[in-house]
Amino acid sequence: MSDINLTSGRGYVCIGLLDWKQMRIEDGLTWGGVGGGGYTSRTCFKALCFCLVLPTDSPGLMGPIIGMSPDKKAETPGVREERAGLRGTCGAGTLPEAESAASPLATSLDRVGGVEGGAEDEELTNLNWLHENLLQNFILGGSEAQPSGSPLFDIEGDGLPHALSSMSSSSSTSPSSSSLLAGRAGEKDSLKSKPPLSFSLLIYMAIEQSPSKSLPVKDIYGWILEHFPYFSSAPTGWKNSVRHNLSLNKCFRKVERSLGKANGKGSLWCVDPEYRPNLIQALKKQHFPAAHAFCTPPASPPSASSPPRHLVLPDQSSSLKESDIDAATAMMLLNSTPGQRADPCDPDSPMDLSRPDSVLVSSDPKQDHNYSSVPLPRCPSRSSSSSLSSVDEGGGGDAPPQARRAGSEGFHSDEDSDPPDDAGGARVWPGRAKLPGPRRSAATRAPPGKKARRDVRAEVDEELKEAAGSLLHLAGIRTCMEGSKHSAKSKKLNRK
DNA sequence: GTGCTTCTAAACACTC
DNA sequence: AGAGTGTTTAGAAGCA
Secondary structure (H helix, E strand, O other): OOOEOHHHOOOOEEOOOOOHHHHOOOOOOEEOOOOOOOEEOOOOHHHHOOOOEOOOOOOOOEOOOOOOOHHHHOOOHHHHHHHHHHHHHOEOOOOOHHHHOOOOOOOHHHHHOOOOOOHHHHHHOOHHHHHHHHHHHHHHOOOOOOOOOOOOOHHHOOOOOHHHHHHOOOOOOOOOHHHHHHOOOOOOHHHHOOOOOOHHHHHHHHHHHOOOOEEEHHHHHHHHHHHOOHHHHOOOHHHHHHHHHHHHOOOEEEEOOOOOOOOOOOOEEEEOHHHHHHHHHHHHHHOOHHHHOOOOOOOOOOOOOOOOHHHHOOOHHHHHHHHHHHHHHHHHHHHOOOOOOOEOOEOOOOHHHHOHHHHOOOOOOOOOOOOOOOOOOOOHHHOOOOHHHHHHHHHOOOOOHHHHOOOOOHHHHHHHOOOOOOOOOOEOOOHHHHOOOOOOOOOOOOOOOHHHHHHHHHHHHHHHHHHHHHHHOOHHHHHHHHHHHHHHHHHHHHHO
């Protein structure tokens, strides 16, 4: 990484998985991102969680990276190796747009104007394409190479995300560049190491990766198994833990299967939009780059009408951090086609991607994705009109943690006393009312007004456009992976 | 030491 | 009946 001059903004070669922090881009730098020539630093590519893409044959690429802060330079030897190796092997061509994109802070706004909608646009706005093709191909240096079909995680081809290896470097070895270059690797010890992500985050990622943003338990198992082979050899207790999480973790909500009710037991599970920010926050804390791909926008999306926050806020550095997520935001937005963005949990989706309250990613550890915290307004379906909730509603949700918490899993209670008032929705009210009394409380807050949601949605649309425009830059690379794209997609379809 | 979060295990009920 | 699913409880480990 240190030998790359990002300012050139030319050409692209995937050089591997970058630590999330390292993907934070200094002002004035333009990133290629994953095949993303012409992307400004804040567009999409942090969401991809890896792949600084640089050309080996393009001019002006080499040289020390400029303005990289020490923490960004810090990296595991393995990462460096990979990058160096990949740079040589994963060439993906040069994007003509790259040069024009080199201007600092020339946000994608500048380019969006030139991007019109249309079929291609629509296709390009599907993050699946990025997940299944860009990542897969760039990371693995080839398409066919990816048995798991998970570009996000099977970066090393051994089923374990490199980042995970790095994160748990104390317990696992750094991946070799050769394995990356090979696009796959033999079984490694790391394969057997447990992912440093909580079950709730794994579930979250699984659900978020699903086109419908909802999955039955079985598919969640499958996703986890697919992306974390550790569990394939682990005792089956983890499935219990998954179910336990789904059941107890407020972040997840049960939804009825569609009317066409597919065969199969159980319900679909989705991420409670109210808690998505919490999960995002948890992901951020995980320092798991790939996990950040599942982050949703922390702030109002940049748009022509509302400039990106990083351009507005006085504190550039802090806004930069938040802008890290903007990229993820874009990816999340793109991850679903407009039609898919409907959150099964919330007819008003994609609401939470842009809701002001979802924007807030608190550093408060209590405001996390865990079972008990109630940092955000509860969905009506899970809201309680308990006395505590009234406190929250009145006091802006600043009830003391203890008041909001009824033990580590005390959130059960917040549903107990209060059947869903939005019974008309698709939400399911699990028969938790039958619970015996002791565990209740958990404050709730009224969801934000729908008007505000609509406003923000407009911004989301703006961002979608922007992101779509940015994605057009990827087209040049995309063409070299058509084949894998289809295979990946078909694979995904087959899994359904 | 305490509180919290997360994980794990187990038991039970329910549905298919 | 058995498997899968969902819920609940309890305990332990790790962390701040």
